[in-house]
Amino acid sequence: MKYVVVSGGVISGIGKGVIASSVGLLFKSHGYRVTSIKIDPYMNIDAGTMSPLEHGEVFVLKDGGEADLDLGNYERYLNVTLTRDHNLTTGKIYKHVIEKERRGDYLGKTVQIVPHLTNAIQDWLETVSKIPVDGSDESPEICIIELGGTVGDIESMPFVEALRQFQFRVGADNFALVHVSLVPVIHGELKTKPTQAAIRELRSLGLTPDIIACRCTEKLSRAIMEKISMFCHVGPDQVLGVHDVSSTYHVPVMLEELKLMSYFSQRLHLDKVTPERQAIGERLFTRWKALTMVHDQSSQSVTIALVGKYVDLQDSYISVVKALEHSALRCGRKLVIRWVDSEILGDQDGNNAGTTKAAFHEAWANLCTSDGILVPGGFGTRGIHGMILAAQWARENKVPYLGICLGFQIAVIEYARNVLNNKNATSEEFLPEVKDEDKYILYMPEVDKSQMGGTMRLGEREARFTGAPSKLQKLYNSDVVLERHRHRYEVNPDKISGLEEAGLKFVSKDDSGERMEVFEVDNLPYYVGCQYHPEYLSRVLDPSKPILGLVAAASGKLDEITEAQDELEAEF
The missing domain is CATH 3.40.50.880 (Class I glutamine amidotransferase (GATase) domain)
Incomplete structure (x- = not known):
């Protein structure tokens, strides 16, 4: 199993869900079986009791789970059927750990954030990532994990620590991190300092980005990307400019043109899929690109x-x-x-x-x-x-x-x-x-x-x-x-x-x-x-x-x- 984590910095609402869904679609278009997990750091057990004006839509899953709206993105982009367990909240994981403590599963030990809560998070991710989601009995090969909120927020710290440990549990060849950051325009000038600060904070928490997806209103120049590369300690090909487009359906096409899959193929040492699965994936992406053309030409x-x-x-x-x-x-x-x-x-x-x-x-x-x-x-x-x-x-x-x-x-x-x-x-x-x-x-x-x-x-x-x-x-x-x-x-x-x-x-x-x-x-x-x-x-x-x-x-x-x-x- 290969894991691709999508995190975000600088501000919330930066578009992690669309990028996570788009990354998953690219893997699927290359013939891989893909699943997704959303981590939400709020204390609610699920989104069911939250006001739409507070948090947006409550998305209902096949099994009746009331989940974050990003799970709707995953299902729409990937054509998969997720379960309530694919949405992990702080409330769920604390409830899970406390129930284990009440049963005596920890054998009298003092239950702590590290290692008990962080281990429980890792166990959850490993278990849920193996659940078949595409109607077949076969487990997925790629799991996209979106970390909700903004890295540095106090409520997300246990999850960040769990992911830091998780990269060693599954091995470097099976774990990659995409960090979505903002490159704002101030008085007509693109500013890279927020991204530099966000990456510095991410590294201080023990996570190193493989890809920096820079959200921006306009295309990034080569000079800006090289500047981010230099100050954030990644290669120039690891900095992607994800600029505003007329429709979010363009984002997977943009990421494909930026050769994201070529990078992941080498970074994660992806196995080749059968010609039949590859052909199905190619047909899927051809139809997707045709759809974006219909949108533009209508x-x-x-x-x-x-x-x-x-x-x-x-x-x-x-x-x-x-x-x-x-x-x-x-x-x-x-x-x-x-x-x-x-x-x-x-x-x-x-x-x-x-x-x-x-x-x-x-x-x-x-x-x-x-x-x-x-x-x-x-x-x-x-x-x-x-x-x-x-x-x-x-x-x-x-x-x-x-x-x-x-x-x-x-x-x-x-x-x-x-x-x-x-x-x-x-x-x-x-x-x-x-x-x-x-x-x-x-x-x-x-x-x-x-x-x-x-x-x-x-x-x-x-x-x-x-x-x-x-x-x-x-x-x-x-x-x-x-x-x-x-x-x-x-x-x-x-x-x-x-x-x-x-x-x-x-x-x-x-x-x-x-x-x-x-x-x-x-x-x-x-x-x-x-x-x-x-x-x-x-x-x-x-x-x-x-x-x-x-x-x-x-x-x-x-x-x-x-x-x-x-x-x-x-x-x-």
Whole structure:
């Protein structure tokens, strides 16, 4: 097993996740089996209880693990299926060590950070890196480990020390370190001092970078790279300038052009793969490069209004955004996302602090001039009225609409209020003491109400199409699909027949036939809601079908894309 660690310095949010995913994709394009592990130094057990505005999206894995959004990057780039154990947090590892101490596994010894915690981290990395992730029974050959946070932060110190020891445990030929640093532009001049300081600190902690990936707004000159090489004690070919590009999908191509794999091939003494695996990897990368060309050459655009409550931090919806990008690429369109704050959209009277008439009218202008509308998942009552208005606008004006999870429930409530004329229709989430006749969305009976973390309906579940006419079933080209869920509420079974008689057809249910998974409205071009989160399974070369349907309908290409599905299935 070869390990490539990606760390970061100077500032957070520097793009380690994209670089880690891109490095993994390069290994995969050369025929190697690749896996990824994300280390998050926060004390939470997982990301499940963290606000999207605090940390960005919670990514849900097949096994129901609620993880950091970077695991979504890994799955999308590498087309692998990771587990909850591929996201290692401080909370998880301390809990693991304390449980061992309580059982007496340490035989009465004083349990310390070194060696007990650092050994536990190393054992975790070795064990998890061997888990098959690509659908086969064979273990991966390359493991990409991303160290979250910034080197030097106090919370990441045990992990840095564990990695320092780990390089000796696995051997120098099996361990390489990519350090991502920032080269800022100050008054028009590129400054290398932050990178020099970051590398100095890294070395003081016992880690020596093999590659310094310099994040910068523009291409680095040869002189700058030689300066970094000299002061950071690495060869000039070990300094890579990773400048800003029009799309993150260009990053793997950029790293390939910078001959990163040639360096790793020598540094890690990589074994040759079979010609068959090499050919599959080459086809993959050829398709990837073709995709980046489509992105650059697309002349027509498609505009999607994303109506949500966390739009101040767009990472809150990163999987939805990526799925929209994948779908736009499939449709040959440039994607334009209009971020619409649902709280402002529903605040005509300016009751909320900060809402002005100008902001209200701008929100509605963005909604009304978009080609399609998407209402994503979320929790709580804030901004709900604006989401209901967005669903109503889409339905009444025959604008393509997709509701995901909360957006699915919102559309059901809107339909009950404005088509069935039950103006009090609502969800138990928004009004716990609601009367039975107005209760269209229920708390699922099996869900634990006593705790927040890990208690929802989580992970991969079956959704079965009923056989009724369905645009989405044609896109899936299957009667049974596996999608990932993350919710506590469901459609009230007692309200199903009334909604269906009024035209809201539930075309897909769970494997018991009792829980509603997908609705459609027949006489509209594309008015769809799904209780599951299709964005989690969207891949760069194989877009999510519900989101592809939205973008295709918004582009006027739904029939064309549906008919071409068999031919366009990705070899990924």
